Amino acid sequence: MTTIVALEVVEIGDRRRGAVRRLRDTGVVGVVCATVLLVAVLAAIIGPSVTPDDPNLPNLSLTYVGPSGGNLLGYDYQGRDVFSRLLAGAPSSMLGPLSVVALSVVAGVLLALVSAWRRGAVDAVISSGLDILFAFPAILLAVLATAVFGAGLTAASLALAVAYTPYVARVLRGAALRERSRPYVAALEVQGASATSICLRHLLPNLGALIVAQATILFGYAMVDLAAISFLGLGVQPPAANWGVMIEENQAGIVQGYPLPALCAGSAIVLVVIAVNLLGERLFEQA
Amino acid sequence: MRRRFFLRRLVMLLASLLIASFVIFGALFLAPGNPLAALSGGRSLPPSSLQALQARYHLDKPFFEQYWYWLSNVAHGDLGLSITLRENVTTLIASRIWTTAGLVLYASIIIVVIGIGLGILSGLRRGMLDTSVLVVTAISAAIPAFVAAIVLILLFAVKLGWFPALGNGSDVVSNIRHTTLPAVALAISSLAIVARVTRAAVRAESGRDHVQTAVSRGIPRRALVRRHVLRNAAIPIATITGITIASLIAVSAVVETAFSLNGLGAYLVQAAESKDIAVVQGISLVLVAAFVVVNLLVDVAYALLDPRVTLGTRAQ
Numbered sequence: 277m278t279t280i281v282a283l284e285v286v287e288i289g290d291r292r293r294g295a296v297r298r299l300r301d302t303g304v305v306g307v308v309c310a311t312v313l314l315v316a317v318l319a320a321i322i323g324p325s326v327t328p329d330d331p332n333l334p335n336l337s338l339t340y341v342g343p344s345g346g347n348l349l350g351y352d353y354q355g356r357d358v359f360s361r362l363l364a365g366a367p368s369s370m371l372g373p374l375s376v377v378a379l380s381v382v383a384g385v386l387l388a389l390v391s392a393w394r395r396g397a398v399d400a401v402i403s404s405g406l407d408i409l410f411a412f413p414a415i416l417l418a419v420l421a422t423a424v425f426g427a428g429l430t431a432a433s434l435a436l437a438v439a440y441t442p443y444v445a446r447v448l449r450g451a452a453l454r455e456r457s458r459p460y461v462a463a464l465e466v467q468g469a470s471a472t473s474i475c476l477r478h479l480l481p482n483l484g485a486l487i488v489a490q491a492t493i494l495f496g497y498a499m500v501d502l503a504a505i506s507f508l509g510l511g512v513q514p515p516a517a518n519w520g521v522m523i524e525e526n527q528a529g530i531v532q533g534y535p536l537p538a539l540c541a542g543s544a545i546v547l548v549v550i551a552v553n554l555l556g557e558r559l560f561e562q563a
Numbered sequence: 564m565r566r567r568f569f570l571r572r573l574v575m576l577l578a579s580l581l582i583a584s585f586v587i588f589g590a591l592f593l594a595p596g597n598p599l600a601a602l603s604g605g606r607s608l609p610p611s612s613l614q615a616l617q618a619r620y621h622l623d624k625p626f627f628e629q630y631w632y633w634l635s636n637v638a639h640g641d642l643g644l645s646i647t648l649r650e651n652v653t654t655l656i657a658s659r660i661w662t663t664a665g666l667v668l669y670a671s672i673i674i675v676v677i678g679i680g681l682g683i684l685s686g687l688r689r690g691m692l693d694t695s696v697l698v699v700t701a702i703s704a705a706i707p708a709f710v711a712a713i714v715l716i717l718l719f720a721v722k723l724g725w726f727p728a729l730g731n732g733s734d735v736v737s738n739i740r741h742t743t744l745p746a747v748a749l750a751i752s753s754l755a756i757v758a759r760v761t762r763a764a765v766r767a768e769s770g771r772d773h774v775q776t777a778v779s780r781g782i783p784r785r786a787l788v789r790r791h792v793l794r795n796a797a798i799p800i801a802t803i804t805g806i807t808i809a810s811l812i813a814v815s816a817v818v819e820t821a822f823s824l825n826g827l828g829a830y831l832v833q834a835a836e837s838k839d840i841a842v843v844q845g846i847s848l849v850l851v852a853a854f855v856v857v858n859l860l861v862d863v864a865y866a867l868l869d870p871r872v873t874l875g876t877r878a879q
Binding site: 404407408410411412413414415416419420422423424425427496500503504507508509510520523527530531533535538539542545546549550553554 | 575578579580582583586587590593594701702704705706707708709710713714716717720721728752809810812813814816817820821831832834835836838840843847850851854855858
């Protein structure tokens with residue numbers, strides 16, 4: 277028994293690699309993606325306090341005026357500085373999806389661990405509950421939530437978190453079941469370790485890589501869906517800046533031949549989602 | 564064995580629909596606002612007629628009784644009255660459902676033809692084509708439908724003038740022209756995902772031992788690809804195609820809004836904004852039903868393609 281446990285410990289140690297090493301293993305693409313994300317995160321944290329112009333001050337004489345001199349990306353339909361609005365919109369565009377991912381990952385991991393640990397009836401109940409949740413497409417649930425609780429980022433984010441939970445739980449349940457049936461878990465049980473301690477100190481760290489990979493992929497989906505809700509006018513409310521809102525409010529400029537503000541906001545979303553997708557793909561391969 | 568599998572799936576479908584209808588109806592209860600406002604049109608009514616109306620529409624009954632009343636009406640095709648348009652929700656949905664169905668169908672065809680086609684091509688041939696498919700799909704998988712919409716409008720409606728930018732058509736031909744850009748916008752990211760999964764599946768199957776054996780036996784490449792590679796790769800391809808097509812049903816709301824199409828999704832968004840609860844309930848129910856049915860069809864197709872599923876030897 278001791279030899280088995282010792283072997284498992286070595287394996288656990290090997291699988292718990294540092295974040296830096298894990299990133300290096302993702303290659304050049306991984307490093308580029310991480311850099312893009314770092315810039316986006318930085319914009320979300322300090323963006324609103326370093327805007328060169330007031331992001332909410334309209335100046336109709338500058339409506340749809342292009343970039344010039346000190347101005348990087350031109351002005352939007354109300355003559356507001358597009359670059360400033362991109363920075364000011366970064367927090368809601370980035371933190372919204374982050375909270376969706378955090379909520380659904382915590383809920384999904386909990387359900388998966390309980391399901392895999394208890395098996396039997398508990399597993400059956402949780403699994404069929406999740407199957408029923410699958411019947412609600414994420415965007416539909418978010419629209420429904422805003423119809424009931426009023427338009428806003430909170431209702432939409434909560435609804436998306438609920439809609440994503442079964443996806444997290446289904447993948448992790450499978451992995452947790454495999455992990456649960458490994459000999460080291462039985463060894464720990466025989467030694468008298470409590471279920472909570474085995475789950476939190478052994479199962480969870482061993483599922484860590486998979487959880488991180490899934491959270492990364494999910495962030496991209498959450499970003500697209502939340503921006504879509506704001507684009508539909510049911511999420512972040514104008515005049516507050518948000519990348520989804522910026523596309524919606526500058527849509528008229530496309531037909532009028534001045535697409536830059538909408539394209540800037542669209543590119544911001546696409547860049548972050550590409551980075552997240554590629555990084556997530558590489559993390560999945562390692563997990 | 565197989566019959567039990569299909570029966571189980573059918574029961575799950577009905578249970579999902581029933582619970583979904585409960586959640587959707589429960590939303591009406593949580594939502595602020597008085598359902599009688601739809602009938603009184605905002606006028607204040609004398610208490611006696613208020614009571615009469617409440618009794619007539621079972622609004623004085625407990626929650627579950629009201630739910631049952633609503634559900635039996637739904638089963639008879641009656642989805643209630645729209646507050647804003649003062650019209651039957653069933654009629655309002657019926658006049659818009661074909662726009663959405665046509666859009667989703669059009670996008671599905673694009674996904675199947677181009678997505679699976681590209682995936683198979685790049686899966687079978689290594690080199691330039693494969694690399695460019697990988698790069699293009701990595702980018703287009705990250706393009707949200709509404710971003711695709713503005714780029715398509717800019718390129719093909721404003722700059723080139725090939726397609727109309729907004730609105731529905733008046734006859735079949737102009738309808739197809741009006742739906743082309745929306746369908747592409749709806750398909751673009753799913754197409755990329757389907758192409759990538761198809762490519763991976765074809766690659767994985769080509770590397771299997773039985774394919775190598777077939778190669779060494781000198782089976783012609785055409786037959787090899789058709790009988791040994793594609794037949795096995797069909798299982799993951801059918802699954803991912805089905806799942807992504809099902810997901811289009813909800814995303815159609817975004818595309819319809821971006822292109823001002825008069826479909827169910829765009830109407831759902833308008834109704835959510837104006838708190839027209841009966842409409843929100845009705846459309847949500849239709850969309851969830853469509854989503855669940857498509858998912859069931861995927862499961863059935865999966866089971867038909869892979870007998871191991873119904874035999875229960877494959878856990879996932």
